[in-house]
Amino acid sequence: MLLAEITDTGLAALTYGLGAIGPGIGIGYLVGQSVQAMARQPEAAGMVRTTMFLGIAFVEALALIGFVVFFLGGA
Amino acid sequence: MIFGLEFPPLGHIVDWPGFVGEGEWWEINKVVLIYGLSALFTALIFTLGNKKQLVPTGAQNLAEVSVEFIEDQIVLPTMGHEGLKWTPYLTSLFFFIFFCNIFEVIPIFQMPANARIALPMFLALLTYVLYNLAGIREHGLFGYFKAMLFPPGVPKALYILVTPIELISTFIVRPFSHTVRLFANLLAGHILLVTFAILSAGLFTAKWYAVFLPLPAFAVVFFTAFEVMVSFLQAYVFALLSGVYIGLSVSHDH
Numbered sequence: 001m002l003l004a005e006i007t008d009t010g011l012a013a014l015t016y017g018l019g020a021i022g023p024g025i026g027i028g029y030l031v032g033q034s035v036q037a038m039a040r041q042p043e044a045a046g047m048v049r050t051t052m053f054l055g056i057a058f059v060e061a062l063a064l065i066g067f068v069v070f071f072l073g074g075a
Numbered sequence: 076m077i078f079g080l081e082f083p084p085l086g087h088i089v090d091w092p093g094f095v096g097e098g099e100w101w102e103i104n105k106v107v108l109i110y111g112l113s114a115l116f117t118a119l120i121f122t123l124g125n126k127k128q129l130v131p132t133g134a135q136n137l138a139e140v141s142v143e144f145i146e147d148q149i150v151l152p153t154m155g156h157e158g159l160k161w162t163p164y165l166t167s168l169f170f171f172i173f174f175c176n177i178f179e180v181i182p183i184f185q186m187p188a189n190a191r192i193a194l195p196m197f198l199a200l201l202t203y204v205l206y207n208l209a210g211i212r213e214h215g216l217f218g219y220f221k222a223m224l225f226p227p228g229v230p231k232a233l234y235i236l237v238t239p240i241e242l243i244s245t246f247i248v249r250p251f252s253h254t255v256r257l258f259a260n261l262l263a264g265h266i267l268l269v270t271f272a273i274l275s276a277g278l279f280t281a282k283w284y285a286v287f288l289p290l291p292a293f294a295v296v297f298f299t300a301f302e303v304m305v306s307f308l309q310a311y312v313f314a315l316l317s318g319v320y321i322g323l324s325v326s327h328d329h
Binding site for chain 1: 085148152252255256258259260262263308311312315316319
């Protein structure tokens with residue numbers, strides 16, 4: 001059986017991969033929209049950039065918690 | 076064993092033997108040395124930059140540019156003009172974290188002090204205590220918890236839902252995610268560099284000209300540059316979020 005051969009480490013890596021999908025989409029959408037905002041209104045670029053980093057920090061935290069859980073579960 | 080190469084377990088790449096006092100509470104190892112050097116450099120920026128010449132030179136120039144950067148990019152957007160008294164705290168926080176991170180790419184050291192959870196956790200808890208105290212001083216003990224847990228402008232019935240969410244997200248999850256964001260970013264970067272360094276070292280011992288293969292060797296160079304950017308960005312994000320949290324707890328408009 002294939003399922004019987006999956007180890008804890010393999011499962012942790014797989015789960016981290018699944019968990020990284022959401023934040024990946026989130027950061028892509030966030031940066032894309034920010035670039036569009038900066039292109040439309042270059043004078044607001046500084047404010048948009050600060051807010052963008054803030055948003056990235058919040059979204060990225062999800063992926064990073066997954067990364068930590070990966071080590072807790074896998075090692 | 077991957078590709079016939081031995082990858083060290085996680086403990087080996089972040090755990091360093093002590094120079095003196097192995098196993099004692101005051102043990103001095105590489106990470107403690109990095110804490111000390113970073114604190115020293117941060118103090119140097121404050122002391123050497125404090126010259127007050129009309130035309131700034133050298134260290135004063137650097138200090139003025141960086142304080143201006145912290146004020147324009149972190150303090151003013153998050154706290155407004157009342158927040159200017161927090162500039163010294165956020166400046167020292169930014170520089171201390173940045174110096175701790177940048178040791179990742181400095182030869183001989185090559186260890187970000189923030190890849191051990193102790194320092195990010197301490198800094199996040201320090202910020203946590205500070206913004207709660209600042210909020211209590213601004214609103215009073217009762218007023219602060221009322222402002223945090225019962226945000227105005229929400230229909231009364233919804234407080235059953237909103238208050239537990241606010242309680243968990245503000246007082247429990249916030250310091251945790253603040254810690255993990257810095258810690259995991261630096262740990263991930265460190266593992267990335269170690270992995271590619273081991274790969275290229277393994278290829279080099281097999282066939283010396285293998286270092287000129289595009290993937291492992293150039294990846295080490297590329298990721299080193301990437302880690303410099305991450306060091307700066309994570310120090311910036313940590314200070315920015317500290318500013319946001321302080322700003323949220325002292326603001327009156329919500």
